[in-house]
Amino acid sequence: MVKVEDCLLFNGQTVLLEDVFLTCTSVAQFALLDENGDEVTEGGRSSLLTWNGGTVCDDSFGDNSAEAICRLMGFTRAITWRSGLFFTTLQSGLDIKMDDVSCEDFVFEHCTYRTDAHNCGHGEDVFLTCSGTIQPDDSDETPTSPDPHPCPDPDPCPEPATCPAPSVPECPDHPTCPVCPDPVVCPDPVVCPDPVVCPDPVVCPDPVVCL
Numbered sequence: 407m408v409k410v411e412d413c414l415l416f417n418g419q420t421v422l423l424e425d426v427f428l429t430c431t432s433v434a435q436f437a438l439l440d441e442n443g444d445e446v447t448e449g450g451r452s453s454l455l456t457w458n459g460g461t462v463c464d465d466s467f468g469d470n471s472a473e474a475i476c477r478l479m480g481f482t483r484a485i486t487w488r489s490g491l492f493f494t495t496l497q498s499g500l501d502i503k504m505d506d507v508s509c510e511d512f513v514f515e516h517c518t519y520r521t522d523a524h525n526c527g528h529g530e531d532v533f534l535t536c537s538g539t540i541q542p543d544d545s546d547e548t549p550t551s552p553d554p555h556p557c558p559d560p561d562p563c564p565e566p567a568t569c570p571a572p573s574v575p576e577c578p579d580h581p582t583c584p585v586c587p588d589p590v591v592c593p594d595p596v597v598c599p600d601p602v603v604c605p606d607p608v609v610c611p612d613p614v615v616c617l
Contacts, residue, residue: 436462436479438534441493449481449537454493460503463526464489470509471517472534478514482538489530497528 438446438453446453455462455475472484491497505524509517 436475438479438536439493439496441496443496447540449476449485449539450535452486452488452492452533452535454496455487455532455534456500457504457521460501461497461528461531462507463502463505463524464530464532465524465526466506466508467532468508470511471507473512474509474514474517475507476534476536477512479536480540481536483536485535485537487532487534489532491529491531492533497531500528502526502528502531 435458437456439456440446440451440453467487467489469484469487472487476482476484502524503521505520505526507517507519
C-alpha cells in the first residue's frame with residue numbers, strides 16, 4: 407500500500423472539501439548499485455541497497471527483509487546481507503531514505519518501514535547479495551485479447567478439374583468430340599456416337615473367261 411508520505415501533492419493542494427490530485431511513487435522502487443553508482447541486475451555480488459535514490463538503514467532489517475526485497479526486485483532469492491561503509495564516496499552523496507524495515511515473511515507488502523525519518527549513519531547502510539537475474543517487467547504491456555469471432559479454417563481448394571481426353575473416331579472422316587474450354591470448368595462430357603463402321607470394300611466378280 408502506498409503511503410501518503412511517499413506521494414507528491416498536485417500543486418501542494420491539501421485543502422479540505424476540494425479535489426486533491428496525487429502523483430504517487432511506488433514504494434517498491436528498490437535498486438542495487440555497484441561502487442560506481444551503476445544499477446546491478448546480475449546477482450551474486452554484494453551491492454548497495456537503495457530506495458528511491460537513497461540508502462536503506464539496517465535498523466530492524468533481517469533475513470526476511472532481504473528475501474522479500476530481492477524477490478520484489480525480480481531476483482530469485484537473497485543470498486546474504488550486511489551493513490557498513492564500503493562505497494564511501496557513493497554513500498556519502500546519498501540521503502538515507504528508509505529505516506526500520508521489518509518483514510514477517512517474504513512478501514514485501516507485509517513489511518513495515520519508515521520513510522519520514524531515521525536515526526542512522528551511512529555506516530548502517532544495507533548491502534544486499536541476491537541470486538539470479540532481474541527479469542523484465544511485462545506488466546505494463548497491453549495484453550493481447552483473443553479474437554472474439556475467429557474465422558474458421560478455410561476449406562481446402564478443390565483439385566482443378568481434369569477434362570477427359572478427346573475421343574478419336576475409328577474412321578478419319580468422323581468428327582472428334584469437343585475439347586474442354588478454358589478456364590478449366592468442364593461441361594458435361596459429350597457422348598460420342600458409336601464409331602462409323604466403314605463398309606466392306608467392293609468385291610469384284612471373277613473375271614469373265616472368253617470362249
